[in-house]
Amino acid sequence: MTQPPPPPPNQPPDPQGGFGAPTPPPPQQPEPGYGYPQQPPTQPDQGYGYPAQPPAPEPGYGYPQQQPPAYGYPTAPQQPQQQPYGGYQQPQQPPAYGYPTQPQQPQYGGYAQPTPPPAPGGGKKLSAQLQIVIAAVVAVVLIVGVGIWYANSGGDGGDEAKNTGGTSQGSTGGGSTGGNGLGGGGKEKVPADTKAKLAFQVTEPKVSDITDVSGSWITDKAFVKPGVNSLVGYDPDKGGVLWTLPLTGQVCGASRHITADNKAPILFEATKRVAPRYYQPCTEVGVVDLNTGKLLWSTSVTGGNAGDQKARFNEVTLSGATVAAGGTDGGAAFDLANGNPRWKPQANDQNCYDMGYGGGEALVAVRKCGQYDSPSVTIQPINPMTGAPLSQFKMPTGVKYASVVSTKPLVVATDIGDSAGDGSGITDFFSIDEKSGKLKAKITADPDQYAARCRPTEVESCSKALVGNGRLYVPTEEHEGSTGEYGDETNEIIAFDLTTGRTVPEKADAGDKYTFVPLRMDGGNLIVYKEPPYGQGGRIVSVDGGTMKETLLLENPANKSLDSPESSFSLNGAELLYRDGRFFISATLVSKPRENASPNDIKEYLIASFAVAR
Structure with a gap:
């Protein structure tokens, strides 16, 4: 069995914030990850978008497959029909900054757009006066229908949906919904005073080389x-x-x-990292x-491409009572x-x-097969x-990655x-029915327009x-605000319907x-950080997932100092967590101090915490 070459010496971690040394190319003889081998395909490649039936009794590919119907609104007659993509029609690309496209005859809360009646006299052309009257009637019906739809599109939900997988503290959130309606149902409450103060700060530890410190959690x-x-473990209020x-x-x-x-x-x-390589394989789970800082258990495994050596992992997740780790081994x-x-x-x-695996309410494997330059990637709820x-x-x-x-x-x-x-790792999102494996919607996300990010070589x-x-x-990329002044950048949050793939009318404006x-x-609801302009404090807001209206939860103090704990972090290299009136910013990478460091250099922090009065 061919083993992958070890990483080159003195290789720094991935600048996008991954753990450990960069991931080597996938091996030629990796493993299935399920405890038993899978059979090769018995039929020609059907192309993406076709669900493969779950194995019975052994996993395998190539089962007969049925093509689901196209999704989305019908294309307006004055525009050419979009070509199907993998058996599914793509939704129309939204215009700049995600403003929704107006499709032909959408249904608004059960009210369809009316169609003009046929011309009297067996298809004769309508008179100009009659056309004006009909157009006015249509406009009135539309206004009433849209008004009713908007009135019913927001509001608070009922009971909060249960998350059987515990708590998600990462950046992507989860699949919870807000009770019976859109939005609402959140646990975060507006404090009596939203003005926050700096609770504590922790300076970076001294290291001999670039060191990954990704990961952070909040408990009571x-x-x-x-x-x-x-x-x-730090005291969440005082930092001790x-x-x-x-x-x-x-x-x-x-x-x-x-x-x-x-x-x-x-x-x-x-083992600990030592010079000159400052690298050790990531093998222990x-x-x-x-709450207590106790290591309840730790272990490692062999097999797969690692052979008799310990398997190396890139990431770990949790779903229910299962811990799952994935990587090129x-x-x-x-x-x-x-x-x-x-x-x-x-x-x-x-x-x-x-x-690797996605965790939370379910466990999903991203599985790669074939050669490195022409792989086949499948998504498998397991x-x-x-x-x-x-x-x-x-x-x-x-x-190549997902x-x-x-x-x-x-x-x-x-x-x-x-x-x-642009380094975002995203051109498209796929909404998939986890039970059948059928594609519900493909959402094209122009990297020049939207600001979500994924590290391609890691699944979660x-x-x-x-x-x-x-x-x-998803948020849009920053763009010029209404004043057109320098430093007046802003953005919005746009929502896509997971069934149709189309943008919804509501949006949030920063x-x-x-x-x-x-x-x-x-x-x-969405918990959102509002990155501030120079000299101002950032804010934490709750955005209603239905109406997209925001509610202020916390506002940091203004600070124009170069040593401002808040502004010293680069948001692309930091983790942001908010819970119950406490806001934490923490670094993901720590660097070796500069040889010619000056006392006047800007301070680098490992953690900065802000909190409202409790």
Whole structure:
């Protein structure tokens, strides 16, 4: 079995914020990740968009498949019909900054646009006067219909939907909805005073080389952050160290999801990094009690491309009682309670392996097969106890990687043909029926227009894209505000319907000089950070997922100092968490101090915390 070459010495971590050293190219003999081999396809490639039936009794591909119908609104008659893409019609591309396109005869809350009656006299042309009268009647009906639809499009939801997978603290949010209606149902409440103060700050630790410190969690008792060869729990109000968990090596992976009782899966290295390489393979999987700092268990596995060596992983996640880790050596899963393996990496003749998993309310594998230069990528909702596929969706030709934005409902992002060109890793989103494997909608997201980001080589790495209320919420790129002055950039949050793929009429506007950065879902609401202009404090707002109206939850103090703890972080290299009146910004990379450092240099912080009065 051919082993992949080791990473080159002194290789820094991926600048996009990944864990550990850069991921090597996928091996030629990876494994299935489910504990048993899969059979090669028995029929020619059907192309993406066709659901593959789940295996019975053994997994395999090539089952007869049926093409689902086209989706979306009918194309206006004055425009040419769009060509089907993989058996599905693409929704019309929204215009600049995501303003919705007006389709022909959409249904507004059950009210269809009326059609003019036939001309009297057996098809004779209508008189000019009669045409004017008909047009006026049509306009009145439209106004009434649209008004009723808008009146029923927002409002607070009922009870908050339950999240059986625990709590999601990552940037992508989850698939929760806000009760019976759109929006509402969130846990975050408006405090008596939204004015926040700097609660505490922690300076960067001293390191000998670039060190990845990605990962952060909030509990009722602690704010937890990786240190150097350790995890550290801080008092969430004052910043004092509550506990320190020493580890054998550096943390190299952290789950976005935690259990209801605050347990989190992590990855870490088996030994400490030393000169000159400052690199160790990411092989150890463990679960930590975030309240006490106790390592409940840790383990490693062999197999797959790793052979008799320990398998290396890039990322780890959680769904229910299963911890799942993936990487180029293959995927593995473990019992949350004791670390016993549920499945391990295995080599196979089809060069198939699990790149990684999306967790939360369900467990979804992104599986790659074939050669490195011409792979086949499939999305597989799987049984978290056995790894058996429940359904399967094949991504289109030209896709080498895919990222899971949400597992339930299932939404996947990818960069088709590596054409994004802006480092975002996204050209399209795919809304997939997780039960049948059928495509519901393909949403084209022009990288020049939308600002969501995914790290292509990791499955659960997307930021700024949120899923809830049957919608996909993404921010637009920054653009000039209404005043046209320097520094007047702003943006919006646009929503796409996951069934039709079309933009919805409602949108949220950040306002001049502020920029929206979506953080997570809160029931049917969006928790969003508003990046401020120079000298002003940032804000945390709750955006109703139906009406898209915002409510202020927290506002940081204005600070024009170069050492401002808030403005010292680059948002593309920081993690932002908000919970119950507390806002945390933390770094993902720590660098070696400059040799000629000056006392006047801008300070670099590991953590900055702001809080309202409690």
